[in-house]
Amino acid sequence: MAEPKTASPPVSETEGSAADRAYAATKDAIIRGELESGALLSEAVIAGELGISRTPVHEAFLRLAAEGLLILASRRGAVVRPLSPSEADDVLEMREAIEASCAARVIAGDRVAEVLPELKALLAEQQAAVDSDDLDRFIDADDRLHAAVIAAARNPVASQFAGLLRDRQHRMRNLLIRVKSGQMAAALKDHTKLVRAIEKRDAAAYAETLRTHVNRNRGVL
Amino acid sequence: MAEPKTASPPVSETEGSAADRAYAATKDAIIRGELESGALLSEAVIAGELGISRTPVHEAFLRLAAEGLLILASRRGAVVRPLSPSEADDVLEMREAIEASCAARVIAGDRVAEVLPELKALLAEQQAAVDSDDLDRFIDADDRLHAAVIAAARNPVASQFAGLLRDRQHRMRNLLIRVKSGQMAAALKDHTKLVRAIEKRDAAAYAETLRTHVNRNRGVL
DNA sequence: GCGCGCAAGCTTGCATGCAAGGCGTAGAGT
């Protein structure tokens, strides 16, 4: 799950098992939008491109289907799952629910102090991104901020779910509309309020702010 | 291995693909506790029991590992994931977060009327289970009640996540401690309050009641 | 007796072969 910040290097991945490489390569192609929605792709093609056999590609496709990125049509092929606006809502809603729950646990578990420095550093990073009008940098920091809150809850199930949602959200971001630069300032303001809510140990305020924050993103899509 | 299926009397599963059968059979064995925590199992064994080859079993193991029921040790085998109390907390916490979110959506989306009959029927079913002191029946109705709320939200992502959590929760129920009969009455009371909260379109009350309800279960484990 | 190395036996990971199923198209029949 820990990918380099600049996640678009050449395709000459030589680490990990063949199945992992097939999984990572295909997922990346889907998320980046290289493979369009509805595209019909076959195991043999991917296998050929990666220089491996169909077996690990088959396993990769199964994983991707389980994660909602592919739809497997038995003996016909695999189609890249088209994403609908309602799906975007669904994903965002789950992210909101999970993150709010995690924030509440961090606050209830009295672990605010140990995450606050990281959160504030990420806020500063986002401010820098806004100042330099660097959208990619902003989005990266955005991801890391939300991920930090979830990680702080130390709930592996939550982290796993959030990871799945994050992938799908990335795909939506890349495929539908890239957030306009003007949105950055508003998002940063939301984030500042979120961190302040954590600092004040106010789980309800966090949840409420998160709700408006997510709704703002929802409108963008 | 291409001999008549003389060795498949116990498992009468004839539907679905071989991979699905391997998945269902293994998952069921894990959830029911037939396979103990920490048990080391190999693909070849399962394949032999089901009369299929290792390939579909391998795929099944991958799915089960992704769902947190197995841990794959490369070239050593697959161990049934031991469950810890903290994992139980994690699972319950996520269930709570997801269900509360779904209830809120049902209420906000003004779909209360269309689920209320089903919920009330399930309450009646639970009452009957309490009267006849039928724990299995109660648990089944319990599952269906919570599932009904989530299904009513019509969020496929939520349903998928809830399904994964339900499996793990079933396993915990079967492995750790079976809820005592005395708990049924309290649980039913909680459920009644939950349904009433939905009826009153009070999402906050639902969330709060759900919190105490889950915490009650948490104490049992 | 004790420690060390090596090999055998298990495991999975992947490649490949084969069969079954879906889909399009061409061709025959009306």
Added chain:
DNA sequence: ACTCTACGCCTTGCATGCAAGCTTGCGCGC
């Protein structure tokens, strides 16, 4: 001209073979 059928190509699903890795236990040297 239109429809129905059958064939061929495409796909996946599964079985099997082979290689590589980890563990373990046995034998050998000390």
